Amino acid sequence: DELRKTEDFSVFADMRLAGIGMIGVIHANGVRDALQRFSDRVDFSVIPQIVNTIIFLDQGIITKIYDVSFTIKVPEGMAGEIHLRPVTTVSDHESGERVIDVFRYDGETIVMPVIAGQGIATAQPQIKAAPAPAPQVSPVASTPVAPRAPAVENNRGNEDRPGWRLAEKEVQREIGRYTEGFVDVQMVSDTKAIVYIDDKDVPAAIGKGGKNVSAIVNKLGIGIDIKPRSEFDRMQAVKPAADEEINLGGGIKIQTDKKQLTILAPSESGKIVDVFAGKEYLFTATVNEQGEIQLARNSSIAQEMIRRYTNNENIKLRPV
Incomplete structure (x- = not known):
């Protein structure tokens, strides 16, 4: 009592x-x-x-x-x-x-x-x-399982998502406590961010046994993938040119122009699909009636797809 x-x-x-x-x-x-x-x-x-x-x-x-x-x-x-x-x-x-x-x-x-x-x-x-x-009632405290990331709306990048901009600033501030160079944060979904920092700052940001980055993840509730800036530079060097079409196989293609990255999947027209790079889930999107998923070319999701493709990872769609 x-x-x-x-x-x-x-x-x-x-x-x-x-x-x-x-x-x-x-x-x-x-x-x-x-x-x-x-x-x-x-x-x-x-x-x-x-x-x-x-x-x-x-x-x-x-x-x-x-x-x-x-x-x-x-x-x-x-x-x-x-x-x-x-x-x-x-x-x-x-x-x-x-x-x-x-x-x-x-x-x-x-x-x-x-x-x-x-x-x-x-x-x-x-x-x-x-x-x-x-x-x-469980004898031990169970860890809640995070739900599927929300569907990606067509033609929207983080430039018109205020929540993403705020999240990027929070991640940048927390990671910046352990680094000397500039911190570049790209939100991939509402619950995941990719962080590019100077190569020499990577060990300090991760911490012994991942202690530092784990503390930030627990504090912000955002999954953080820390990568050296040299990897980002390599990705930029091999980024496909505008107005290019990439055949991913399985009837799936990617078209890029100055403003958009479009995934062409006519066989999945009108369906909600999960997009994977290899075995890793990237995001969920709705394929429109024309069999397209349209993303802003400069969005973090589009850039992540390009990076995965240049790393020879298989991009595939799976209906929900």
């Missing part, structure tokens, strides 16, 4: 993750305040494994029930400001409406209301964390 001290939260979290169906009681003015107390002591990404249901009581009467879940999305109200990232969501059990988003931003845990007025504020309410059903 009454989780108050940091060690109380730690013991409760350990018991829940061990599969013991405990009920914890927190005194707070509202569900947002209760979550804030949890997020200050427990990593927000495991909150749904510790508390999957919140029961709000006022003078001994149940007034609200909330479901807690984990997803990867752009937090509510932050579109165009930040990129796709892990989010813990709190929803009204009866209506299914999302009430609160919990996410990391600039190194801080943010507890943001989604719909004004949904949180109940009373003088001394209690929040009960109901136990999860036995099959849903």
Whole structure:
């Protein structure tokens, strides 16, 4: 009863993750305040494994029930400001409406209301964390699996994606702490970036055993692929000229002009496809009725495809 001290939260979290169906009681003015107390002591990404249901009581009467879940999305109200990232969501059990988003931003845990007025504020309410059903509780904290990267919209590069520009600046700032030369960041998807730095700076940026880059990935929620600048220079040297057509085999071709890179796949017309380089997933796109996927030639995705092709990697499409 009454989780108050940091060690109380730690013991409760350990018991829940061990599969013991405990009920914890927190005194707070509202569900947002209760979550804030949890997020200050427990990593927000495991909150749904510790508390999957919140029961709000006022003078001994149940007034609200909330479901807690984990997803990867752009937090509510932050579109165009930040990129796709892990989010813990709190929803009204009866209506299914999302009430609160919990996410990391600039190194801080943010507890943001989604719909004004949904949180109940009373003088001394209690929040009960109901136990999860036995099959849903794992003895150890499981790692959430990232969903498929979002489909690439035709003819759009990172030049008109504010979220990508902000993400690139964040990655550039964090990597720049370990480098002396310029840091060139190219977002490949909402959750992946390629970073080119001076060859001599690569070891420092990666760190011993990948410690530095892992810390940045965990902080920003973006996968980072660090490459020496010499590799970027080689890619630029062999970049196909404008108005060139490349036959990839299997009925798939790439056409380039001054503004666009177009993937020609008539057999996949009207389908949603995954694009792979070898065995590595690159992005998801919709093939239009003319059998084309159009990308801005200077976009990071188009440049990555060209680089993979020049490295003799097989570019292929797979219907979703």
